[in-house]
Amino acid sequence: MATDYGYDSGLGFSETVRRHRVPAGLRAPFEGRTWREFGYVLLSLPISIVMFTYAVTMISLGAGLLVTFLGIPVFAAGLAGCRGLGALERARARGLLGLEVGDPEPLGMRKPGFMAWIGAVLKSGTSWRTLLYSVVHLPWAIFSFAVAVNFWVYGWALLTYPLWFWVFPAYVGQDGLQLYGDETHHIYLNNPFEIGVTALVGLLFTLATPWIVRALTTVDRVMVHGLLGPTRLSAxxxxxxxxxxxxxxxxxxxxxxxxxxxxxxxxxxxxxxxxxxxxxxxxxxxxxxxxxxxxxxxxxxxxxxxxxxxxxxxxxHPAVLTDRGLDAALSAVASRCTVPVQVEVDLPARPAPAIEGIAYFTVSELLQNISKHSRATFAAVDVWRVENRLMLQVVDNGVGGADVSSGSGLTGLAERLDAVDGILVVDSPVGGPTRVTAELPWRSERV
Missing domain, CATH: 1.20.5 (Single alpha-helices involved in coiled-coils or other helix-helix interfaces)
Structure with a gap:
């Protein structure tokens, strides 16, 4: 079993499990992902030169003109240009690296006008992060370009040496590729053993190059995601x-x-x-x-x-929930279910009323689904606390096949939980059993 790679919404490519007869290490030099990443490294050098030159020129010009009224507008124009170049970099990363990074927050202009635009550009953290990216990415682009190109060229050149070594005696006037030479001694790779060893070294270089390029582009992914994407606060x-x-x-x-x-x-x-x-x-x-x-x-x-x-x-909102808490309220819901339900509630205290209400209606809706769709003969409800989380689990021995992504009531339930930083996990293989686990933030009841 090997893995093939496709795009995802994280820092790069997702791994889709597929069967291949050729191991991943031997396939890597010929995969589209490797060539896209190599193309990204090649383009990074000229693009980074343009970004660095523009950023340094505009910021230096703006700083030099600060003594006049033109300094601030030039400074803002330089930052705005960096934002535009950052948008192009995000698009390039999406196309070649499969990096799905969101756009940063827009300019927060409270009122229209040129001066308001200048203030918004100067105050925006995105503007300064793109400026930082424009400056620091050039050294890394030079390093990654040099490493990737050298490994790639030398690897393929040595690997194919048995095909072109005849060029040296025919056109260069020497026995083969010179490994060492001074005024008295010369060592050429010209016999079958040396040619074979050279090709073997080239093979090792060729097989290692995709993983080296992948490691280099991982740094690019981190830089694009961290400096050109939205901040955690804005997200x-x-x-x-x-x-x-x-x-x-x-x-x-x-x-x-x-x-x-x-x-x-x-x-x-x-x-x-x-x-x-x-x-x-x-x-x-x-x-x-x-x-x-x-x-x-x-x-x-x-x-x-x-x-x-x-x-x-x-x-x-049931009165029993307000008066007696989750244990009694869930027992009442279970008594109305069409299948026998075992309820176990182990809580050291009552959570906040809002969390308690969401937990109640989550279990209530899950039990209704069991009654309507599961064809189960038994169900169980467990409620407990783990550190700062309230855990709910509803299990039944029905036919299974429940899916959050199918647009059913589970989808709306998952959205409700997500609105309060909760999580809904559904494990329901066809044929059953079904296990639905919900996680809610624990907030203590205020006295």
Whole structure:
């Protein structure tokens, strides 16, 4: 079993397991990834020269003009140009290295105008990181270019030496490739043994070169990701904004569900009840027996409406969860499941109400999925705490096949958990069993 490489969203290429008859070490010199990385190293030198020259020229010019009013605009223009060159570098890394790095945060201009733009460029950390990249990447580009080209050229030249050694006696006037020479002694690689050893050394160089180039481009990946990509803080801000959108959408969906349940359930039943009581009132004097039957039916409708309202209130936030905590609330949910459920809750204290509510509704929805889709005969719920994380696990012996990426209810559940820095892991092979593990941040209940 060997590995083939494809693009992914991390620092480079992902490994896709595929069967190959040729080992990876022998395939590497001929793989597309190796040639793309070698091309990246070759292009790095001229591009880095341009970036370094531009950055040093513009920054030096701006610094020299600081005594006049032109210094600051020139300085800002230099930083803006570095940002543009950084965008080209990210695109080059995506195309040749498979490096999926996000764009950094845009300029934070609070108001339009040239002066506002200058201030935003000078205040942006991205501008200064791209300037740093433009300066420090040139020495590394020179080093990696020299190493990669020398290993590549010498490796292939020595490997193919048996094919072209005849050039020396035919056109150069010497017996072969000169290994050593002074005024009295000359050593040429011209006999079959020496030619074979030369080719073997070339083979070793050729096989080692792809891994050397890969190590060199790993440094480039780190530099592009660290200096030209978004910072951890900005990435976290984007993540939180996305999570906030998920929370808002989830809350809106819950409100629509509650409105729909009220409109189609209890509200419709109460309207029908009011009409029935109106008819019973009209018949009270004419046909007391019929009116009594109608009142009795209305009494049954009232009980049904009250039960629907209780179920709706339980779906919003059950009273047992507030009063007695997760153990009692999950036991109540398990009792309503269509399969026997064993509940084990081992918590030293109660978490914060928000986390407790999310844990409750996570288990509740998972048990509903078991009732509807799993065809299981047994399920188990375990809740415990590990350091600063609240762990939930729901297991059933059903048919399996559950998948978060299929767009089912598990997808929405995973998004809800992600909105509070939680994680949902589903292990559900076809044929079962299914094991769903949820992880939530532990936040203690405030007294």
């Amino acid at each position: 976290r801000v984007v993540e939180l904004e996305s999570d906030r959108g998920v929370v808002v959408d989830t809350a809106a969906a819950d409100l629509r569900r509650i409105e729909r349940d009220l409109h189609d359930g209890a509200q419709a039943r109460l309207v029908a009840l009011a009409m029935d009581l109106g008819l019973a009132k009209e018949k009270l004097t004419e046909d007391p027996a019929a009116a009594a039957r109608m009142v009795d039916e209305a009494h049954g409708e009232v009980k049904t409406a009250l039960q629907e309202l209780r179920d709706l209130a339980r779906g919003i």
